[in-house]
Amino acid sequence: MAIQPSVLILNGPNLNLLGTREPHIYGTETLDDIEAACRELAAGLDLEIDFRQSNHEGELIDWIHEARGEHDAIIVNGGAYTHTSIAIMDALSAVALPVVEVHLSNIFRREPFRHHSYVSMAATGVICGFGSQGYLLALQAAARLIDASGDA
Numbered sequence: 001m002a003i004q005p006s007v008l009i010l011n012g013p014n015l016n017l018l019g020t021r022e023p024h025i026y027g028t029e030t031l032d033d034i035e036a037a038c039r040e041l042a043a044g045l046d047l048e049i050d051f052r053q054s055n056h057e058g059e060l061i062d063w064i065h066e067a068r069g070e071h072d073a074i075i076v077n078g079g080a081y082t083h084t085s086i087a088i089m090d091a092l093s094a095v096a097l098p099v100v101e102v103h104l105s106n107i108f109r110r111e112p113f114r115h116h117s118y119v120s121m122a123a124t125g126v127i128c129g130f131g132s133q134g135y136l137l138a139l140q141a142a143a144r145l146i147d148a149s150g151d152a
Contacts, residue, residue: 004046004047004048005046005047005048005072005073005143005146006047006048006049006050006070006071006072007042007047007048007049007050007071007072007073007074007075007139007142007143007146008049008050008052008063008064008067008070008071008073008074008075009035009038009049009050009051009052009074009075009076009135009139010052010053010054010060010063010064010074010075010076010077010078011031011051011052011053011054011076011077011079012053012054012055012060012076012077012078012079012080012081012082013054013055013056013079013080013081014055014079014080015031015053015077015079016031016053016055018030018031018034018104019031019033025104025105026104026105026131027104027131027132029131029132031053033132034132034135035051037132037135037136038051038135038136038139039051041136041139041140042139045139045140045143047139047142047143047146049139050070050071057081057085057087057088060078060081060088060091061087061088061091064088064091064092064095065091065094065095067095067097068095068096068097071097072097072098072142072146072149073097073098073099073100073142073145073146074092074095074097074098074099074100075099075100075101075102075135075138075139075142076088076092076099076100076101076102076119076123077101077102077103077104077135078101078117078119081119082101082103082107082114082117082118082119082120083113083114083116083117083118084118085118085119086118088118088119089118089119089121089122090122092119092122092123093121093122098124098142098145098146098149099119099122099123099124100123100124100125100126100127100138100141100142100145101117101119101120101123101125101126101127101128102126102127102128102134102135102137102138103126103127103128103129103134104128104130104131104132104134105128105129105131106128106129107128107129108128108129109129124141124145125141127141
């Protein structure tokens with residue numbers, strides 16, 4: 001029996017506050033709601049997912065390091081670390097896995113400092129501006145990347 005491909009879904013700082021944090025920007029769905037939708041879609045795509053959130057940069061980096069050998073792709077919403085963390089970019093580059101960057105809001109229609117993403121420099125692709133639907137699009141993209149790589 002073949003082992004199911006696995007996708008690590010990482011969520012950065014303040015995403016634990018979804019549903020109540022600036023709903024006019026981020027919507028009213030909680031991170032638990034997004035995780036449930038991802039689990040449902042992943043089952044249909046024959047993928048396992050490992051869904052995590054941390055407000056701590058070092059913990060996110062540790063999880064990225066652990067992904068090598070455990071997961072076939074990474075989806076990351078780095079939150080504010082997207083715009084500040086060279087360390088997360090370096091970790092994503094070092095593990096040499098397909099990376100899909102996702103953002104709930106369209107970062108290019110927001111404050112100028114949000115227009116730059118260090119994560120993008122390590123990502124295969126970026127999905128932004130579609131709210132929680134972006135996570136589902138990212139899962140579909142990750143499934144295709146895994147299939148194309150033939151690693152799973």
